[in-house]
Amino acid sequence: MTYNQNRSTVIRLIIVVFALILITKLFYLQVISDTYAKKSRSLSxxxxxxxxxxxxxxxxxxxxxxxxxxxxxxxxxxxxxxxxxxxxxxxxxxxxxxxxxxxxxxxxxxxxxxxxxxxxxxxxxxxxxxxxxxxxxxxxxxxxxxxxxxxxxxIAAHTLGYVAEISRTELERDAEDYYDIGEYIGKSGLEKYYETHLRGIKxxxxxxxxxxxxxxxxxxxxxxxxxxxxxxxxxISLDVLIQEYGEKLMAGKTGSIVAIEPSSGEILAMVTSPGYKPEMFSMKNLSKNYNALLRDKSKPLINRAVNSNYPPGSTFKVFMALIGLQEGVITPNTRFRCNGGFHLGSLTVRCHGHAPSPNVGYSIQTSCNAFYCNLYREILHQDRFENIEDGYNNWKSYLDRMGLGQKLGTDISAEKPGNVPKAEHFHRIHGKNRWNYARIISMSIGQGELLLSPLQMANMAAMVANRGYYYTPHFIKGDSVPAMFKEKHELGIEQKHFDVVVDGMNKVMLQGTGAYVKIPGIDICGKTGTAQNPHGENHSLFIAFAPKDNPKIAIATVVENAGYGATWAAPMCTLMIEKYLNRDTVSQRPFLEEKMFNTEIKIVK
Amino acid sequence: MSEGIYGQSKIDGITLFLYLILVAIGFMAIFSSSHGAESFSLDFGTKYGKQLIWIAVSLTIGAVLFLMDVRFFEVFSYPIFAIFMVLLVLVMFLGTEVNGARSWFSIGSFRLQPAEFAKFGVALALARYVSDIDTDMKSRRYQMITAGIILLPIVLIILQGDAGSGLVFFSFVMVLYREGLSGTILVIGIVSIAIAVLTIAFGFVALIITLVILGAIISAFVYTNTRILRNLWLILAICIGFSKAVDFGFTRVLQIHQQKRIQVMLGLLDDPQGLGYNVNQSKIAIGSGGLLGKGYLQGTQTKGDFVPEQHTDFIFTSIGEEFGWVGSTVVIILFVLLFLRISFLAERQRSKFSRVYAYCVLSILFFHFLINIGMTINLAPVIGIPLPFFSYGGSSLISFTVLLFLLLRLDANRENELASDY
Missing domain, CATH: 3.90.1310.10 (Penicillin-binding protein 2a (Domain 2))
Incomplete structure (x- = not known):
């Protein structure tokens, strides 16, 4: 090969090398990188x-x-x-x-x-x-x-929820990549929970x-x-008739009404006040209303039925009695002394004047504080317990089975669990097992650390109505009810004990604290509560179910800062029951209805 | 006709086959980019219909070449060169302006671009001059004349405003290298280009500081050898002077938009909406092709007309998108085979004229191929030169065909030539 023919080899090599560079770059663009495929798709x-x-x-x-x-x-x-x-x-x-x-x-x-x-x-x-x-x-x-x-x-704005433009966070969380910007999605309530059911497929x-x-x-x-x-x-399980009626009753007041069908756990009404009308959150109204409602000091966006917790007050005595009976520490005829209250050393839990309690039923009817303070001692300090922790946990296990201190798991979000402290809580305050029933005596009468949501209270009424079990309260109805709402939750309390307390609750409505709101022709069982509120006036509470046999409705009402349970919560509950069972357009007690419709109760702090 | 005393050789079938297959694939690509998904109909008003006419014309001209006396082009190479140079001058005054360049003659609805044909004239003249028995590549005078033959068309074409077509002629350096051009000149050329690019990229000041530091470090090692030291600093001084000249030319002489264009070409400026738009679209089309492509006539970017000038300068995007990496590689391999074959043909010529001419053809085709495909994938500046045998257009297809077919004609006649090689 001559010198110049060597150069021809160099030229051929240059050609091949440059061609390889092109092929390599093409391999990167076409096979390795997917940027261009994506860009191509979005362009074309x-x-x-x-x-x-x-x-x-x-x-x-x-x-x-x-x-x-x-x-x-x-x-x-x-x-x-x-x-x-x-x-x-x-x-x-x-x-x-x-x-x-x-x-x-x-x-x-x-x-x-x-x-x-x-x-x-x-x-x-x-x-x-x-x-x-x-x-x-x-x-x-x-x-x-x-x-x-x-x-x-x-009606029922909080329950229904609303639909609005999907947010960036929701878009990023959208794992199936279903939504696009500008699309609408259920933001709260049932619209959110049943989004995939309601939206269909685009x-x-x-x-x-x-x-x-x-x-x-x-x-x-x-x-x-x-x-x-x-x-x-x-x-859904709501009854438009009583939902609408409940909202009218609650107008101008702060609080909540929850009604449940005991035999199924279906929620018949869920009222929270102050509230807003669902129409205010339709697509075209949302932007102008949302911020104003968000800033409103009365907090109308909060669903108090699930998201506010209150001490249950005397309504809780019903369950104390049930636990006592089941534990065998009392019989239906047990009596405790009441000298205008419960006295232990310097500790006094006062009671209002009433005739001495001859039995459990009467203690419910008269709502005797002393009875339940003594009962708490009997429940917590049984001989079989080694220490207070055992006794407390045994008592708490009943509350756990009632779904207290935990989210019930209903089909709208924003549930707050309420509060049932663990034994450790008191160990921390008083030292391990260095406390006794007297330290936590307030809980025996539904006060102190004990906090429940109105939904939990209504559910407790349903448990009594069912004589010992409940279904997780829910809104969905029809064929697609999930299995979790069909599961029976047993309380572990024998049915015969319920007969005792149901009798007492029935007497409340006949001769007791709720007597003046009884409805002719309907056999109601109820229990008033007046929960002390460290922030202001007492909360007015009431739980009830009716009729006494084969109950169709269980209900709880909380009116904040309204005073006695008997004054506000009880009449509202009975009006709701009346409306639901009789479905009359006109109440048999128009004066009561008028009073409830037209009274405004300001929150005093 | 010079009937051979050694008998008639045959036309080289391999080259002809590669040519035909490339033209056929090119036609398919043009059909795809100009046709869409409608059914085929033979319509000469469409781009692919016209291309079909150009293919027929090219093949006819190719056939005519085989009927002509093989000595004709060697004998008349200088006059042919002269005619094309005159045409290059005339077009500046009589031509039609297209895309800012006055480089087209319009005759009725046909347009001819003399710059495309000038390659042929220059190849002939260069082959004739270099192969002349009197030419000595080591003589300064002959070097100047050779440079003149190459630089004259470059100057004329750049004056028309078509820098890209002008740059093609620099590819003849490959021919000169084959024919004995000193390696030093090549090194100087490459270093000059490197300094120019680095000056534009990093600025004059940064470059001289780097060079001086580099010089100082080398000096520290060779401080005993004053001769090397002197030469080193002399070279450095020349480099700095050259860099300053480039810097001045770039910042003072060129307009802002020209500076930008060069910066985008060199990849210093990203501009997907402006100057880099074509390249960006081109990369998207090719890059979305994947391994096997989207299928013939299924390219979304091709069908949606997303790549500007797709049927001409960016015809390779259609291949890349619809046939993927495999298809692109096949096309590249076909080109490389053609180039290697031409190189093989060149080396088997007995006449130096034929050999030099063959290398001229090779360098032109290779430069077009490299820069055209390179620019579609952002490896080369966008200078608007066609992909041989693929790009739509009569001037380029005829010009490339004539270039290649004359080579085939010369090769077929090689046994009749007297050996003039040394």
């Missing part, structure tokens, strides 16, 4: 989404509560090219000046997600017709229809588009398209 594929109607919500009698009204969003698709955009024509179409269009475009671009940004929300149907007609000239925009919530009965058609945003043929022949499926109807 446009998803046309079809939003199905959200499911209706109907009450236990088939009455429609929530339905839909069409609402339209104008969305812009990215990449958006200003070059091919006839701005003045677009301004005319949407009826805005170019400054506003520009501002909205910037805002939409900032909030874009999956190649889409919302240009204009909740277009009225009049504007919709006009815009729809001219929109074909602006293929980078499209109108997406979705349904806004409307309320045939403007339809999706993928189209190829060109560089001017024009739609061409179906992407991969429509292989990835999804057909829309309408949201399912959600039947």
């Amino acid at each position: 594929v446009r998803t046309v989404t079809e939003f199905p109607d959200r499911g209706l919500i109907i009450d236990r009698n088939g009455e429609i509560i929530v339905f839909n009204e069409d609402a339209y969003n104008l969305v812009v698709h990215y990449p958006f090219s200003e070059k091919k955009f006839n701005k003045s024509g677009f301004c005319d179409l949407v009826g805005m000046d170019s400054v506003e269009v520009e501002e909205r475009l910037i805002k939409a671009k900032k909030s874009q997600y999956n190649g889409k940004g919302v240009f204009m929300k909740n277009i009225t149907s009049a504007d919709f017709a006009r815009i729809q007609e001219g929109l074909f000239q602006f293929q980078q925009f499209s109108i997406e229809a979705r349904s806004d919530r409307k309320y045939k009965h403007n 339809g999706r058609q993928l189209y190829l588009r060109d560089n001017a945003g024009r739609l061409k043929e179906r992407y991969v022949g429509g292989a990835n398209d999804v057909e829309a499926k309408i949201g399912e109807v959600l039947p």
